[in-house]
Amino acid sequence: MSFSPCPDPVPGDAESVDAIETLIVPRAVDLGEMEVRRALPSTQRQMVGPFIFFDQMGPAEFLTDQGIDVRPHPHINLATVTYLFEGEIRHRDSLGSDIAIHPGAVNWMMAGRGIVHSERTSEERRQTGQKLFGIQTWVALPENAEERDPDFIHHGATDLPIVTDHGVEARLIAGEWMGGASPLKTASETLYADVQLQAGRSVPIDPTYEERALYTIAGTIEIAGQSFGPNQLLVLRPSDAITVKAAEDARFMLFGGAPMGGPRYIWWNFVSSRAERIEQAKEEWRQGRFETVPGDEEDFIPLPENASKPRRATGGVAYP
Secondary structure: OOOOOOOOOOOOOOOOOOOOEEEOOOOOOEOOOEEEEEOOOOOOOOOOOEEEEEEEEEEEEEOOOOOEEEEEEEEEEEEEEEEEEEEEEEEEEEOOEEEOOOOOOOEEEEOOOOEEEEEEOOOOHHHHOOOEEEEEEEOOOOHHHHOOEEEEEEOHHHHHEEEEOOOEEEEEEEEEEEEEEEEOOOOOOEEEEEEEEEEOEEEEEOEEEEEEEEEEEEEOOOEEEEEEEOEEEEEHHHHHEEEEEEEEOOEEEEEEEOOOOOOOOOOHHHHHHHHHHHHHHHHHHHOOOOOOOOOOOOOOOOOOOOOOOOEEEEOOOOOO
């Protein structure tokens, strides 16, 4: 999904605990068709491992003849990840990919040197209406992979391992955890999991990955005696083992990985280790030099009339 205008998240009122390095409570923004909560980047924290963008879409309910229409737009030097809890999105891109994204599946679009994609509600879904709820993330690429050929990788819900342990259920989207391993091949060390806990159950989160965070989806969890409800981003302290307990049936996303070797710059839908590469991509989009999306060639999102420079993002460090 494109980097739509959204204010920086604001901190919550909860006191910090030793296990929590940063607490972010993203503000809900109404985009007309649904609410979006942007947890990353924020003024408090821009990256967790390779994750540089984290949006919660919905939950939203579309009536008959309604849906989303994210017109074709470009990306460079990153990978986008769409993960749904409810609903369906039709993904099309300049590689010719045309696939319906369903709950529990992973859809990893490697932009590399450049890709264009659109995300829309299919005509079939518009006829019946639907609920839509999910997470959109962007993952920065290591410098040696930024200019690789673009690619689109899909693993269906049945392809991803689900590990269970006494009231804990986790779907491994990327990386390894709780003895399971995702089939998704990432460009750098990456962890991404959809975790559900039954009320009263606990799950340990060891510091296997250098940078880790939780984003709460539903229910209430407890960490070190403090409670956290839905729609909060908890960045965990490096090297600390923690235990998450469910005060009620709960769901959260666990994500992180190895930090990038240096800062990344972000502007609109572009991410790169080089600010000048973003300026190049801006001019290429302005001049129509990106590939088009087969079947969706006539529409596109124009380059924003925004003269601001790309912002510098580093894990735990505010923009200069």
